[in-house]
Amino acid sequence: xxxxxxxxxxxxxxxxxxxxxxxxxxxxxxxxxxxxxxxxxxxxxxxxxxxxxxxxxxxxxxxxxxxxxxxxxxxxxxxxxxxxxxxxxxxxxxxxxxxxxxxxxx
Amino acid sequence: xxxxxxxxxxxxxxxxxxxxxxxxxxxxxxxxxxxxxxxxxxxxxxxxxxxxxxxxxxxxxxxxxxxxxxxxxxxxxxxxxxxxxxxxxxxxxxxxxxxxxxxxxxxxxxxxxxxxxxxxxxxxxxxxxxxxxxxxxxxxxxxxxxxxxxxxxxxxxxxxxxxxxxxxxxxxxxxxxxxxxxxxxxxxxxxxxxxxxxxxxxxxxxxxxxxxxxxxxxxxxxxxxxxxxxxxxxxxxxxxxxxxxxxxxxxxxxxxxxxxxxxxxxxxxxxxxxxxxxxxxxxxxxxxxxxxxxxxxxxxxxxxxxxxxxxxxxxxxxxxxxxxxxxxxxxxxxxxxxxxxxxxxxxxxxxxxxxxxxxxxxxxxxxxxxxxxxxxxxxxxxxxxxxxxxxxxxxxxxxxxxxxxxxxxxxxxxxxxxxxxxxxxxxxxxxxxxxxxxxxxxxxxxxxxxxxxxxxxxxxxxxxxxxxxxxxxxxxxxxxxxxxxxxxxxxxxxxxxxxxxxxxxxxxxxxxxxxxxxxxxxxxxxxxxxxxxxxxxxxxxxxxxxxxxxxxxxxxxxxxxxxxxxxxxxxxxxxxxxxxxxxxxxxxxxxxxxxxxxxxxxxxxxxxxxxxxxxxxxxxxxxxxxxxxxxxxxxxxxxxxxxxxxxxxxxxxxxxxxxxxxxxxxxxxxxxxxxxxxxxxxxxxxxxxxxxxxxxxxxxxxxxxxxxxxxxxxxxxxxxxxxxxxxxxxxxxxxxxxxxxxxxxxxxxxxxxxxxxxxxxxxxxxxxxxxxxxxxxxxxxxxxxxxxxxxxxxxxxxxxxxxxxxxxxxxxxxxxxxxxxxxxxxxxxxxxxxxxxxxxxxxxxxxxxxxxxxxxxxxxxxx
Numbered sequence: 001x002x003x004x005x006x007x008x009x010x011x012x013x014x015x016x017x018x019x020x021x022x023x024x025x026x027x028x029x030x031x032x033x034x035x036x037x038x039x040x041x042x043x044x045x046x047x048x049x050x051x052x053x054x055x056x057x058x059x060x061x062x063x064x065x066x067x068x069x070x071x072x073x074x075x076x077x078x079x080x081x082x083x084x085x086x087x088x089x090x091x092x093x094x095x096x097x098x099x100x101x102x103x104x105x106x
Numbered sequence: 107x108x109x110x111x112x113x114x115x116x117x118x119x120x121x122x123x124x125x126x127x128x129x130x131x132x133x134x135x136x137x138x139x140x141x142x143x144x145x146x147x148x149x150x151x152x153x154x155x156x157x158x159x160x161x162x163x164x165x166x167x168x169x170x171x172x173x174x175x176x177x178x179x180x181x182x183x184x185x186x187x188x189x190x191x192x193x194x195x196x197x198x199x200x201x202x203x204x205x206x207x208x209x210x211x212x213x214x215x216x217x218x219x220x221x222x223x224x225x226x227x228x229x230x231x232x233x234x235x236x237x238x239x240x241x242x243x244x245x246x247x248x249x250x251x252x253x254x255x256x257x258x259x260x261x262x263x264x265x266x267x268x269x270x271x272x273x274x275x276x277x278x279x280x281x282x283x284x285x286x287x288x289x290x291x292x293x294x295x296x297x298x299x300x301x302x303x304x305x306x307x308x309x310x311x312x313x314x315x316x317x318x319x320x321x322x323x324x325x326x327x328x329x330x331x332x333x334x335x336x337x338x339x340x341x342x343x344x345x346x347x348x349x350x351x352x353x354x355x356x357x358x359x360x361x362x363x364x365x366x367x368x369x370x371x372x373x374x375x376x377x378x379x380x381x382x383x384x385x386x387x388x389x390x391x392x393x394x395x396x397x398x399x400x401x402x403x404x405x406x407x408x409x410x411x412x413x414x415x416x417x418x419x420x421x422x423x424x425x426x427x428x429x430x431x432x433x434x435x436x437x438x439x440x441x442x443x444x445x446x447x448x449x450x451x452x453x454x455x456x457x458x459x460x461x462x463x464x465x466x467x468x469x470x471x472x473x474x475x476x477x478x479x480x481x482x483x484x485x486x487x488x489x490x491x492x493x494x495x496x497x498x499x500x501x502x503x504x505x506x507x508x509x510x511x512x513x514x515x516x517x518x519x520x521x522x523x524x525x526x527x528x529x530x531x532x533x534x535x536x537x538x539x540x541x542x543x544x545x546x547x548x549x550x551x552x553x554x555x556x557x558x559x560x561x562x563x564x565x566x567x568x569x570x571x572x573x574x575x576x577x578x579x580x581x582x583x584x585x586x587x588x589x590x591x592x593x594x595x596x597x598x599x600x601x602x603x604x605x606x607x608x609x610x611x612x613x614x615x616x617x618x619x620x621x622x623x624x625x626x627x628x629x630x631x632x633x634x635x636x637x638x639x640x641x642x643x644x645x646x647x648x649x650x651x652x653x654x655x656x657x658x659x660x661x662x663x664x665x666x667x668x669x670x671x672x673x674x675x676x677x678x679x680x681x682x683x684x685x686x687x688x689x690x691x692x693x694x695x696x697x698x699x700x701x702x703x704x705x706x707x708x709x710x711x712x713x714x715x716x717x718x719x720x721x722x723x724x725x726x727x728x729x730x731x732x733x734x735x736x737x738x739x740x741x742x743x744x745x746x747x748x749x750x751x752x753x754x755x756x757x758x759x760x761x762x763x764x765x766x767x768x769x770x771x772x773x774x775x776x777x778x779x780x781x782x783x784x785x786x787x788x789x790x791x792x793x794x795x796x797x798x799x800x801x802x803x804x805x806x807x808x809x810x811x812x813x814x815x816x817x818x819x820x821x822x823x824x825x826x827x828x829x830x831x832x833x834x835x836x837x838x839x840x841x842x843x844x845x846x847x848x849x850x851x852x853x854x855x856x857x858x859x860x861x862x863x864x865x866x867x868x869x870x871x872x873x874x875x876x877x878x879x880x881x882x883x884x885x886x887x888x889x890x891x892x893x894x895x896x897x898x899x900x901x902x903x904x905x906x907x908x909x910x911x912x913x914x915x916x917x918x919x920x921x922x923x924x925x926x927x928x929x930x931x932x933x934x935x936x937x938x939x940x941x942x943x944x945x946x947x948x949x950x951x952x953x954x955x956x957x958x959x960x961x962x963x964x965x966x967x968x969x
Binding site (some may be wrong): 010025027042043044045047048051052063069071072073074075076 | 139141164
């Protein structure tokens with residue numbers, strides 16, 4: 001499955017979505033990444049990647065939960081699709097394979 | 107802490123640019139972050155970060171696709187309108203074709219006229235000095251009035267140079283004339299070439315750029331020559347023409363000139379075409395024997411310096427002239443050079459139009475044709491539109507807005523217009539060679555931005571105008587009313603439509619009358635007895651050996667079987683030299699008469715076939731030819747002589763005795779009545795050999811003459827000219843007018859008939875129930891045809907009645923320009939009127955016949 005190649009940022013976003021499980025939407029994903037990775041991410045960058053991943057079929061999204069805060073706007077919740085999951089797993093195995101192949105790593 | 111709102115402007119900006127798919131949750135995210143930050147870090151910081159967020163969202167994946175989003179809506183609407191339009195074209199084939207045909211011919215005609223007018227206006231416009239370039243004209247006044255010529259005394263040139271400092275460049279030159287030029291060397295060659303004499307400043311005053319050679323040394327000696335690129339190519343193929351020697355033949359002499367410069371080819375839009383320039387000084391020093399102030403052999407143009415007035419310079423020049431020729435009644439004045447092509451006509455010394463009249467007339471005609479074609483188009487579209495009321499009703503009840511309906515009608519008419527414009531361009535492209543042939547031009551269809559913009563504006567204006575009635579009127583109607591069977595009443599536009607038919611047929615009638623009148627007048631010009639017999643009369647230049655050995659040549663020429671008679675001659679159609687230098691006993695200062703002057707030899711006058719009233723011609727039996735002169739009737743009358751034969755007159759070449767008087771013959775143009783003329787016995791100065799040949803085997807005779815000619819002049823090209831051809835050329839512009847009037851009449855009739863055809867189709871269709879009921883009640887086919895036709899006949903008849911006095915007036919105006927006119931016969935007008943009526947009937951007949959033949963049951967079945 002060589003055609004499913006994930007970029008570094010894409011991989012991180014997907015992993016974060018997986019961590020947040022049912023609670024992954026724009027703001028929560030950014031905050032999660034900031035706390036866990038100490039990495040500041042702009043909304044623009046995140047949203048383009050989310051859109052791209054959804055387009056590839058790795059993520060799916062749903063609008064729900066209008067509340068009084070946020071100006072009454074709904075949130076778009078992202079979840080991994082099964083394709084997304086298998087791609088993530090495959091990426092992980094590839095990485096592991098590479099790690100294991102290193103003869104001697106100080 | 108104060109709870110503030112995020113910056114509304116930025117939010118609105120975000121809502122505007124964001125992809126609608128992401129707009130909601132992204133806005134939510136933005137607000138959520140803003141609210142959180144406001145609590146944590148204060149309003150100001152939150153606002154700043156909000157702005158940063160919004161700006162960082164401005165990236166390709168998030169900004170909506172403006173193009174795609176808008177296109178989606180408008181494109182579909184446009185596509186829909188397009189399909190509807192094409193369907194309605196297919197459904198209403200006849201009206202579609204009528205519209206297209208009418209508009210296409212109209213536009214094509216307008217386009218052709220536009221091209222022609224544009225070309226005319228650009229003639230001589232390429233001269234860089236055109237703003238300050240003036241031609242010196244001379245007004246000659248005699249008892250019969252004032253006439254204006256381009257000629258001036260050659261002596262004036264030096265005086266202008268020294269005495270008028272305002273003049274920057276003073277050009278002096280001759281009219282182009284056909285000369286024989288040859289080159290010897292390895293490949294001898296001789297050609298007939300249009301050449302002129304000019305001074306060096308000619309090239310500074312006029313813009314004829316140099317291709318090769320030193321501009322300072324051009325024409326500096328008397329034996330320098332300038333040739334154009336094309337002539338250089340013909341004379342010296344694949345060689346450098348600079349420094350080569352050419353031989354110029356004049357009568358019996360041969361002069362060598364050195365090519366000191368090569369000019370670029372003379373542009374097509376130059377009013378004067380030539381290929382060779384020889385030095386003015388040579389011409390003036392060697393060829394002009396009578397250098398006098400009363401001799402108008404030179405053409406002179408001046409470029410005046412900045413800040414000087416042409417009027418003042420003109421007065422100065424006139425003063426110089428008058429100082430040298432005190433008692434003259436000739437006046438010199440300046441006229442802008444580039445104006446002369448279009449405004450070349452002078453009446454009583456005043457500029458009075460010229461070609462500009464045709465330019466204006468044709469522009470007017472173009473506008474008229476365009477107007478008619480447009481109104482026709484609008485009319486037909488309007489008429490058709492009311493048939494589509496049901497369509498409008500259904501669309502409206504399905505929710506179409508007024509705007510979208512208006513768009514639909516406008517799309518339809520603009521599309522048709524665009525199609526017509528394209529076809530018109532195609533038509534013009536196809537017709538251009540023929541058009542160029544008729545107009546003697548070399549116009550090409552160049553898609554200049556100017557033309558394209560004009561065409562686009564035109565098609566939009568016509569299309570929008572034509573579509574405006576249905577777009578504005580029909581779209582306003584209530585769906586309910588339409589579907590209940592309400593008929594749009596067109597009473598107001600009905601009058602307009604009728605007026606149009608009247609107008610169109612009036613115009614057609616005027617044009618038919620003018621075609622008849624022009625045709626008859628041209629026939630008169632063709633067959634008019636000119637006072638001399640121009641048929642089978644040929645002439646050719648007397649040069650080379652023919653200059654000295656002309657008597658031997660003539661003797662042999664007369665012996666050729668096809669040649670009836672031959673002589674040396676100075677006669678030329680249109681006249682050539684004109685002189686005021688004739689005196690007689692009893693001449694007063696008032697008697698300044700300008701005579702056309704022809705040189706003649708033995709038999710020359712008889713050869714022309716001019717009739718002698720008194721006396722005799724120059725013939726061999728009489729030894730007193732030497733100082734003889736022959737006048738025409740008008741000249742004798744003008745001089746007031748009672749018994750002219752044997753009397754003495756004083757010509758500028760010496761004393762002359764009148765030996766004969768001939769009947770008047772046509773000289774310059776039949777626009778002018780007979781003018782005074784004289785024949786001088788000067789065989790050595792005659793330019794031509796003239797021969798009357800037997801009309802039966804022209805080509806064999808010409809071949810024999812050529813053979814004889816080449817025995818005398820082996821190195822000269824033989825180029826005989828028929829006097830009749832020259833005569834025809836004199837009326838080229840009238841002939842052109844005849845052809846153009848024929849075409850425009852055909853066009854006008856075509857467009858009028860198309861308009862009438864469309865209108866009949868519409869009316870008969872509207873009255874189809876009435877016709878059916880009439881038939882049920884027992885009316886015959888013919889009665890119905892008469893009923894339907896009668897209505898139109900009244901309109902067409904009215905148009906004809908309006909047209910007749912108008913056309914009578916126009917014809918008289920046109921004819922008044924001719925010295926000999928045809929009589930305007932009543933039947934010209936009757937013919938035009940009847941013809942128009944007949945055409946109108948024919949146009950209507952097909953439709954009415956069909957309508958009258960239809961089975962009433964088919965039309966009355968559904969109600």
